[in-house]
Amino acid sequence: MSMYIAKSRLSYIHTNIHRTQEIVCSQIQLFNMTPKILSKDICGRSWNTARCYILDPFVSLACRKTKSEVKLLGAWPSPFVMRARIALNIKSVSYEFLEETFQPKSPLLLDSNPVYKKVPVLINQDKPICESLIIVQYVDDVWSSGPSILPSEPYDRAIARFWATYLDDKWYPTLRSVRGAKGEDDRKKLITEVGEGLTLLEDALNKTSRGKDFFGGDQIGYLDIAFGCFLGWLRVTESLTGVKLLDQVKTPCLVKWAERFCAHGAVKDVMPQTEKLVEFAKMLMAKMAASTPN
Amino acid sequence: MIREDVKLFNFHASPFGQRVIWALKLKGVDYECIEEDIFNKSNLLLELNPVHKKVPVLVHRNKPIAESLVILEYIDETWKQYPLMPQNPYQRAHARFWANFAEQKLLVAARIARLSSGEEQGKAVNEAREAMEKIEEEIKGKKFFGGDKIGYLDIVIGWISYWIPVWEEVGSMKILDPLKFPAINAWITNFLSHPTINDTLPQRDKMVVYYHSRRKEVSPS
Numbered sequence: 001m002s003m004y005i006a007k008s009r010l011s012y013i014h015t016n017i018h019r020t021q022e023i024v025c026s027q028i029q030l031f032n033m034t035p036k037i038l039s040k041d042i043c044g045r046s047w048n049t050a051r052c053y054i055l056d057p058f059v060s061l062a063c064r065k066t067k068s069e070v071k072l073l074g075a076w077p078s079p080f081v082m083r084a085r086i087a088l089n090i091k092s093v094s095y096e097f098l099e100e101t102f103q104p105k106s107p108l109l110l111d112s113n114p115v116y117k118k119v120p121v122l123i124n125q126d127k128p129i130c131e132s133l134i135i136v137q138y139v140d141d142v143w144s145s146g147p148s149i150l151p152s153e154p155y156d157r158a159i160a161r162f163w164a165t166y167l168d169d170k171w172y173p174t175l176r177s178v179r180g181a182k183g184e185d186d187r188k189k190l191i192t193e194v195g196e197g198l199t200l201l202e203d204a205l206n207k208t209s210r211g212k213d214f215f216g217g218d219q220i221g222y223l224d225i226a227f228g229c230f231l232g233w234l235r236v237t238e239s240l241t242g243v244k245l246l247d248q249v250k251t252p253c254l255v256k257w258a259e260r261f262c263a264h265g266a267v268k269d270v271m272p273q274t275e276k277l278v279e280f281a282k283m284l285m286a287k288m289a290a291s292t293p294n
Numbered sequence: 295m296i297r298e299d300v301k302l303f304n305f306h307a308s309p310f311g312q313r314v315i316w317a318l319k320l321k322g323v324d325y326e327c328i329e330e331d332i333f334n335k336s337n338l339l340l341e342l343n344p345v346h347k348k349v350p351v352l353v354h355r356n357k358p359i360a361e362s363l364v365i366l367e368y369i370d371e372t373w374k375q376y377p378l379m380p381q382n383p384y385q386r387a388h389a390r391f392w393a394n395f396a397e398q399k400l401l402v403a404a405r406i407a408r409l410s411s412g413e414e415q416g417k418a419v420n421e422a423r424e425a426m427e428k429i430e431e432e433i434k435g436k437k438f439f440g441g442d443k444i445g446y447l448d449i450v451i452g453w454i455s456y457w458i459p460v461w462e463e464v465g466s467m468k469i470l471d472p473l474k475f476p477a478i479n480a481w482i483t484n485f486l487s488h489p490t491i492n493d494t495l496p497q498r499d500k501m502v503v504y505y506h507s508r509r510k511e512v513s514p515s
Contacts (some may be wrong), residue, residue, distance in 0.1 A: 134387050155354075162359070162364050166345060
């Protein structure tokens with residue numbers, strides 16, 4: 001949709017209804033324009049006058065069409081895909097979910113993520129965005145009229161990013177390697193490391209939540225999404241090893257947080273059931289055992 | 295120069311700390327640099343970064359921030375002059391993607407190459423070169439990754455301009471062949487000729503000594 005069409009179809013309405021302004025803001029984002037540019041070019045009036053512009057039905061239709069041009073290429077067991085889905089849900093973005101086949105990898109995946117050939121890939125107006133945390137930040141930037149995902153203060157943002165990096169670089173790789181551990185000693189050592197990480201995260205939750213329900217405060221935010229996506233696989237590891245990792249005694253706040261996170265509207269429909277994940281994990285382990293020479 | 299309570303805990307040869315220095319200098323932010331002895335880390339550093347116990351750590355108004363890429367975004371969000379990140383969300387995602395790629399694929403392989411030898415080193419050099427090929431495609435036709443000016447991605451990848459030649463010398467190997475990577479080499483020339491970038495580089499001979507000692511730790515022969 002070109003800006004020219006938007007210009008010619010704008011009609012001017014006197015209103016100071018906040019909701020209308022929000023609709024206009026989100027429609028403006030579809031054109032990759034900022035409200036400031038639009039208001040200056042088309043009407044020369046600032047948003048502060050509480051007048052706002054509503055796009056007429058023809059353009060609204062085009063907007064709805066553009067909205068469904070958001071696609072997410074993913075896979076149901078992937079915690080990284082879940083991050084992207086939660087972010088889109090928080091912003092109430094309608095998107096088409098494409099379940100990747102993997103065997104073989106689809107042409108769409110190979111085209112849209114030639115560097116890593118991995119999910120998730122978000123495709124917005126034909127432009128691909130890869131890497132889950134980058135997708136989450138992109139969603140937060142583009143659909144900025146919805147609830148914020150990253151905290152507003154630079155220091156709080158830095159802390160959220162720090163822990164998300166820790167989770168991806170250290171904690172989750174350790175959790176994953178528990179399943180493939182060679183020998184009981186190795187497994188015990190890795191489980192201890194996972195537990196130590198959870199203690200750090202319990203402390204981080206206490207500091208960043210400031211007494212509220214989530215890492216992000218009243219609402220789920222960047223770090224909730226970055227960590228919460230791993231809860232399914234954490235439970236799988238508990239089930240397969242018989243060891244309680246998220247524990248009422250050592251990490252009581254995380255236990256409560258995990259319940260609230262999984263019950264959240266933006267999360268519950270995209271969090272896979274633990275039993276299904278356990279089956280999937282067993283299938284993966286069997287495949288690996290079959291392909292490893294004795 | 296803006297005077298604020300900014301401290302940087304760093305080690306002279308750290309490519310990660312160098313990123314933070316470049317960002318602060320480009321923005322004209324005054325800071326106090328505290329040199330850490332990497333072989334005998336201070337208690338203060340261990341308190342400021344208990345999770346990783348590493349440099350760099352930026353302390354602003356008594357609040358510590360660790361991890362160089364996290365620090366860069368904090369600096370860009372706190373001091374608005376000389377913006378480092380692109381304004382457009384898609385271009386921001388693009389810059390973050392390549393920053394992440396360079397960390398995971400190039401830096402990791404180059405580090406193994408400077409520490410290892412024989413087959414292991416050969417494998418790491420190949421991986422580093424493959425990563426370099428993708429970065430070569432990214433910089434083709436551009437003066438800087440950030441466009442006309444140095445930006446976030448230039449600062450993140452900037453270590454290759456000065457650290458790779460040192461690592462090549464220490465490891466007796468070659469990653470950055472100027473014939474294979476003409477666009478990267480042109481970018482390196484542009485990057486290093488920027489006075490702010492050049493004026494803050496650590497002393498090469500000290501770096502060589504340090505990296506030799508690291509290599510000896512791992513393979514004493």
